Amino acid sequence: MSTKSSFSSPLVQNTAWQRLCVSDLDRLYPLLAAYIKQPSLADSVIELVMDFSPWQYYWPNEYPPDEPEESRLGVAGDLVREHVCGLGLGDNETKAMLHILRLWTNRKEPPLGWQPGDLPSEPQYLRGEFAGLAAVVLLSLCKNLSTLHIAEPMFGFSPILENYFLKNNYGLMQSPGLQNLKKVEILPGAWWITETVYGQLEFLRLFQYFHRLPAINAISIDSFQEYQSNHCTFIPRTGNMKSLKLEHVDIDDSLLGLLISIPKVLVELKVSLGGKEHIDGGLPTTRPHSIGRALAQHKETIVSLDLDLDLCVSEFICEGEVRDDPDDEDSDIETFGRDYYKMDQETRLLVQKPPIALESYGWTIGSLHEFTSLTNLSIGIYTLLGPPHWRGERLARQPPFRLIDALPPNLESFCLYGYKKGENAEVDEHVNEFVNNKEARFPRLKEVSGIEEEAPGVAQLFPEDSHFDRMASGMEEEEGSNQWKTPEPPSEWKPVE
Known part of the structure; x- marks a missing residue:
């Protein structure tokens, strides 16, 4: 564990770093001052990892009073305070940031030989608040930042960081940051110790932090569930990102359709539903027609489409009356932010609903x-043709088209998830027709998979198998667990080579 003695390390202050990790707070404070003093060092940073979740650090002695004495860090402290005052976040936000700085820099040194847990720790929220403040300062200094990894904290971001994200995204900063940010990657933080269960994320709020940035190209989210969301509204066709990857997630079709509708121009989409367990059990409600109607907005631009949804496509979910999507954009204006909502309304592209009969969807x-x-194109066979009958040997309902007629004409690569020859006679008819005529119908098609040999999707790789079922059967977690293993964000600082 690093201590406050690392604050003076010349290695930390003078090295040109390519990747930084905000979670390593003890190395971070002197870096802020060094970057303010020598901006060329900050120009080398192109990748930032923000992980607010580890709470393995403890500090002895009592928490400083509400009005602590001024920092004793001298010039370094003055530089950071001056930079914070110049961010233009507003009087209340600036006052809060200066207060956190005073609290952080006046912590007492731990005694020699001290080990975590020996003495009472600092209040839990201080590290998170300072991490948010440090992230704001770094984001404003690292002008060439292109990739941002975020390990989502359990209770969301600090108000300081959230306010910065929103004001910066909507161009309300005197000197905006993140102007070269191209990719945002979201993973669960270390707080979520149950590896088999999804993390929790406010999907739409997350998009509202980044969707208007001038260079943003891709947003990637892995291993999250929608859970009791407060944010349920977004203005479609307002986002600058062209690539969306939502992998191993648990969200229903209405949210997925809304996320697909956000980009002005969508070129790449990858979605997989399932792979872990929802905290309340069960699977998301997924009607393929909702996703299809959202995709229709991008039919002239999308180049790569990967939809692995079959785990959640069933006869039970699809049956019933199909209704048009309600126009309820005004239902959540206050939570969205009335001023932000108005700005997105003014810049949105025209949304045209596809002129296709609802029954065909x-x-x-x-x-x-x-x-x-x-x-x-990579797609689940039942997402495209509709769910199987509950017995499995035929389709629940014949689709209003043949498989070969439903494929894009300029196809170059095609993969069918979850198709197993001989398992469903009606599906076999569609696939055989495609195989017999693909050369004539798709002259550019070079790669085909999932026909002769099964290309397993989430439904085959991670079948629904809940923690509660395993516990009831007496099965050991390690033996019975069959869930997607969430990748971890980078953890090491990386110097420029």
Whole structure:
């Protein structure tokens, strides 16, 4: 564990770093002062990892009073305070940041030989508040930052960081940051110690932090569930990102359709539902037609489409009356932020609902024949053709098209998830027709998989198998667990080579 003696390390202050990790707070404070003093060092940072979740650090002695004495860090402290005052976040936010700085820099040194847990720790929230403040300062200094990894904290971001994200995204900063940010990657933080269960995320709020940035190109989210969301509204066709990856998530079709509708121009989409366990059990409600209608907005631009949804496509979910999507954009204005909502309304692209009869969408994602830019397609067989009958030997309902007619005309790569020859006679008919005519119909098609040999999707790799079921059967967690292992964000600082 690093201590406050690392504050004076010349290695930390003078090295040109390519990647920084905000979680390593003890090395971070002197770096802030060094970057303010020598901006060229900050220009080398292109990757930032923000992980607010570890709470393995403890500090002895009592917490400083509400009005602590001024920092004794001299010039370094003055530089950081001056930079904070110049951010233009507003009087209340600036006052809060200066207060956190005073609390952080006046902590007492731990005694020699001290070990974590020996003495009472500092209040839990101080590290998170300072991490948010440090992240704001870094984000404002690292002008060439292109990739941002975020390990989502359990209770969301600190108000300081959230306010910065929002004001910066909507161009309300005197000197905006993140102007070269291209990719944002979101993973669960270390706080979520149950590896088999999804992390929890306010999906729409997260998008509201970044969707208007000028260089933003991709947002990637892995291993999260929607859970009792407060944010349920977003203005479609307002986002600058062109690539969305939502992998091993648990969200229903209405939220997924809304997320797909956010980009002005969508070029790449990858979605997989399932792989872990929802905290309340069960699977998301997924009607393929909702996803198809959202995708139709991007039929002229999308090039790569990877949809692994079959785990959640069932006859039970799809049956029933199909209704048009309600226009309820005004239902959540206050939570969204009235001023932000108005700004997005003023910049949105026109949304055109696809002129396709609802009944043709009800049980399938719909035909992709009009997706003329789509060259790379990976999709679950039942997402495209509709769910199987509960017995499995045939389709619950015949789709309003043949498989070969529903594929994009300029296809170059095609993969069917979850198809097993001989398992469903009606699906076999569709697939055989495609195999017999693919050369004539798709002259650019070079790669085909999932026909002769099964290409397993989430439904095959991670079948629903809940923690509660395993416990009831007496099965050991290590023996019975069959969930997606969430990747971890980078943890090491990386110097420029």
